[in-house]
Amino acid sequence: MAYQFKEIEKKWQERWEKDGAFKTKEFSSPKFYVLDMFPYPSGLGLHVGHFKGYVATDIVARLKRMQGFNVLHPMGWDAFGLPAENYAIKTGIHPEITTEKNVDNIRNQMKIAGLSYDWSREINTTEPDYYKWTQWIFLQLFKKGLAYKKILPINWCPSCKTGLANEEVIDGKCERCGTETTKKDIEQWVLKITDYAERLLDDLEGLDWPEKIKEMQRNWIGRSEGWEPVFKIKDSLFDIPVFTTRADTLFGCTYLVLAPEHPIIKDLEIDIENPDEVSLYLEKAGIKSERERISEVKDKTGVELRGVKVVNPINNKEIPVFVADYVLGHYGTGAVMAVPAHDQRDFEFAKKYNLEIVWTVKPEQGEIDKSKAFVEDGVLFDSGEFSGLGSDEARKKIGEYLSKQNLAEKKVYYKLRDWIFSRQRYWGEPIPIINCEKCGTVPLKEEDLPLKLPHIEKYQPTGTGESPLAAIEEWVNVECPKCKGKARRETNTMPQWAGSSWYYLRFIDPDNQKELVDKKKEEFFMPVDLYVGGADHAVLHLLYARFWHKFLFDLKHVSTKEPFSKLRNVGFVLAPDGQKMSKSKGNVIAPDEIIEKYGADAFRIYEMFMGPFGEAIGWSENGVKGVYKFLNRVWNFSIKNKDNKESPKELIAEINKLNKRVSEDLEKMKFNTPIAFFMEFLNFAEEKQAGKDVLERMLVLLSPFTPHICEELWEILGNKESILKQKWPEYDKNLIKEERIELVVQINGKVKDKIEAKNGLSEEEIKEIVFQSEKVKKWTEGREVVRFLFVPPSLINIVVK
RNA sequence: GCCUCGGUGAUGAAACCGGUAAACAUACAGCACUUAAAAUGCUGCGGGCAAAACCCUUGUGGGUUCGACUCCCACCCGAGGCACCA
Numbered sequence: 001m002a003y004q005f006k007e008i009e010k011k012w013q014e015r016w017e018k019d020g021a022f023k024t025k026e027f028s029s030p031k032f033y034v035l036d037m038f039p040y041p042s043g044l045g046l047h048v049g050h051f052k053g054y055v056a057t058d059i060v061a062r063l064k065r066m067q068g069f070n071v072l073h074p075m076g077w078d079a080f081g082l083p084a085e086n087y088a089i090k091t092g093i094h095p096e097i098t099t100e101k102n103v104d105n106i107r108n109q110m111k112i113a114g115l116s117y118d119w120s121r122e123i124n125t126t127e128p129d130y131y132k133w134t135q136w137i138f139l140q141l142f143k144k145g146l147a148y149k150k151i152l153p154i155n156w157c158p159s160c161k162t163g164l165a166n167e168e169v170i171d172g173k174c175e176r177c178g179t180e181t182t183k184k185d186i187e188q189w190v191l192k193i194t195d196y197a198e199r200l201l202d203d204l205e206g207l208d209w210p211e212k213i214k215e216m217q218r219n220w221i222g223r224s225e226g227w228e229p230v231f232k233i234k235d236s237l238f239d240i241p242v243f244t245t246r247a248d249t250l251f252g253c254t255y256l257v258l259a260p261e262h263p264i265i266k267d268l269e270i271d272i273e274n275p276d277e278v279s280l281y282l283e284k285a286g287i288k289s290e291r292e293r294i295s296e297v298k299d300k301t302g303v304e305l306r307g308v309k310v311v312n313p314i315n316n317k318e319i320p321v322f323v324a325d326y327v328l329g330h331y332g333t334g335a336v337m338a339v340p341a342h343d344q345r346d347f348e349f350a351k352k353y354n355l356e357i358v359w360t361v362k363p364e365q366g367e368i369d370k371s372k373a374f375v376e377d378g379v380l381f382d383s384g385e386f387s388g389l390g391s392d393e394a395r396k397k398i399g400e401y402l403s404k405q406n407l408a409e410k411k412v413y414y415k416l417r418d419w420i421f422s423r424q425r426y427w428g429e430p431i432p433i434i435n436c437e438k439c440g441t442v443p444l445k446e447e448d449l450p451l452k453l454p455h456i457e458k459y460q461p462t463g464t465g466e467s468p469l470a471a472i473e474e475w476v477n478v479e480c481p482k483c484k485g486k487a488r489r490e491t492n493t494m495p496q497w498a499g500s501s502w503y504y505l506r507f508i509d510p511d512n513q514k515e516l517v518d519k520k521k522e523e524f525f526m527p528v529d530l531y532v533g534g535a536d537h538a539v540l541h542l543l544y545a546r547f548w549h550k551f552l553f554d555l556k557h558v559s560t561k562e563p564f565s566k567l568r569n570v571g572f573v574l575a576p577d578g579q580k581m582s583k584s585k586g587n588v589i590a591p592d593e594i595i596e597k598y599g600a601d602a603f604r605i606y607e608m609f610m611g612p613f614g615e616a617i618g619w620s621e622n623g624v625k626g627v628y629k630f631l632n633r634v635w636n637f638s639i640k641n642k643d644n645k646e647s648p649k650e651l652i653a654e655i656n657k658l659n660k661r662v663s664e665d666l667e668k669m670k671f672n673t674p675i676a677f678f679m680e681f682l683n684f685a686e687e688k689q690a691g692k693d694v695l696e697r698m699l700v701l702l703s704p705f706t707p708h709i710c711e712e713l714w715e716i717l718g719n720k721e722s723i724l725k726q727k728w729p730e731y732d733k734n735l736i737k738e739e740r741i742e743l744v745v746q747i748n749g750k751v752k753d754k755i756e757a758k759n760g761l762s763e764e765e766i767k768e769i770v771f772q773s774e775k776v777k778k779w780t781e782g783r784e785v786v787r788f789l790f791v792p793p794s795l796i797n798i799v800v801k
Numbered sequence: 802g803c804c805u806c807g808g809u810g811a812u813g814a815a816a817c818c819g820g821u822a823a824a825c826a827u828a829c830a831g832c833a834c835u836u837a838a839a840a841u842g843c844u845g846c847g848g849g850c851a852a853a854a855c856c857c858u859u860g861u862g863g864g865u866u867c868g869a870c871u872c873c874c875a876c877c878c879g880a881g882g883c884a885c886c887a
Contacts, residue, residue, distance in 0.1 A: 212805050219883055326885045336887045345885055415886050611813055626826055676825035744821045749868040751821055787867060795820050799867045
């Protein structure tokens, strides 16, 4: 008979809630903080993919509770952001209302899946009580000079009508809507994440994170070490420093290239003999979109500044100067020394404009292939006193030689750019700043926080670079806190990523009105012991959160250098057709219908059984049916044996084996194999008489995976106290040892025979048994036995000639 | 181009530290139960053969080893990330 999952699941979910079974205790050691990346409360609800991570952390949370940990396992809502606002534009329904509705729906989805969150700690980034502290952190950043305003050519999404951070531009397109971004000069709030570049890079070392994510962050931060030689401009007081990692190729530098944005171009105006040509080029470069720049990688364009020459500091050669947009204004000094012989980009440019190519580095062996640049390290020639040196040594020697004459400096640059922090949209945290005509930028007083987001009727973005908030006169026009004169509020809002950059701290102390988090509680619960979410946040959320955390650490508001000590990525759940699930493709599978048809327990173990946790795997309803069948067998097996007292020895060995395998694999964050082990165990045990001891152990081990059915059967077996209170069982390795085993006999490494024998025999005894085998005789007859290898407990390899 | 993962039956996959390749499931086929279907149970299921014996098989080619999915070298393919970063 099929087990009645609907009644059972409802019954236990209500019981757990009534008992407050998942409430975290304050200051009860040891603690374990296991956290999911909190979701955006979309109107579609969550699909089965979101639950893969949630079920895994839930299993860990339940396991850790049984192992005696005081588990902090909270959930909340990252509810600011564009979709709610776009929905409001379309329907006129306020984001506050849609957010609340969506949150209720998703919270319910999580509850019917039996996820063991401590709901008393629920947070929502759009509640003033929460964003008060997001704003507070912003004020601290401002006070430390880490939040500043700047007119910048930013990435602009013409569809979302807002500026974007570099991290939000993927392939020249808006991360949200896929529209191609353009450049726009707007005054922006910028956070100085670059001040933390070195620490963000160095501290990755100690983290138990997937190597992939660490590597992505390293690349994003992009540290590079080199020298910055100075090129003097001929007949001028100006000079131009350039950054290079290849100081060893300096003798091969035959021209200099400036980025179109380089300020010195203006200073040189009077010397330039071809001003029309130059300004035409600059104009063209300025309007190019990010996309165009990327697509033109192969076709380098530029223009010479005729009449301007610079001097190569290493050999005093006069060389020409070009402007080209393959040199970026925002990296290094915005100027490069071009060495066409040893840099592929310079090589292409030199070929196109017929510039001199001077070879100064050759490979240690063989000749240079002069059809392309030789970019590897090698041995210097035609390089004065440095000829004959290897590249590595030459870099150092040349750098030091120049720096003695104050013609170069050792330098480190990072690819990481400051975080563009303002958005010209409505549905976000207002930036707590007042712009006064007299006093300039004035921060709000901390006691005036939260600065509430006003309720408005018109959400349409203005497209002018101002947010819709700018239209609300009574909100915008305020008195300056400093001089009491006329002033205007900052109308930009914070980006999507603000609220999620510190939310893990608020779970520790969600109702604190006086501070962001109580110091003692923070010290107790931090860091997050296990953080689980998709790999798609590798350089956005995970980098921003680390930055804010380090900042709070410097202010002594948090006690750890890093927020998340262990991170694991969950793989996508794809639609049955192998495609990504999306509303537009109509292939989204909701957990609700699966739970309705097969129950939460079946849903939960299917999510885990479908494959390795980190891999992307297609959904299969037949797979759900398969594990549902398994749960029915667990039910029937337990009911059938519920009155048995004792178990046979072989079953005791088997349950200990199961115990070992499940414990070990859970420790390694493997969730698919333990389920296979349970199935194997049941296949073995089903026909046998099982006693209460074995049944109970099985249920306790299974309970983190499928808590409802286990609770019910646990009760049926006569237990009064919830299975949640049981200790995670230890296995006895002496009981696992089998009495009889199968010897596997190989001849020259190939399996030829299998012989059953007593376990634990000596090599001599085994040898005797093995050579009695007909098959072994057949293969060894007339041949010389060179070696006899015995690999305990069961493998034998006989090497014959 | 660079970086990081991957490549095993029809499918999802398993295999600890180098030791029986394909556990566990799904699909499929056959049988039982049923008036019938579903559900359930049983059997089979990498390939060369219908079968035993035997041989082959973890992307390809080579190497190390008594023994390689696992280690080393070269290459091919796929996914994700970065991408004119000097």
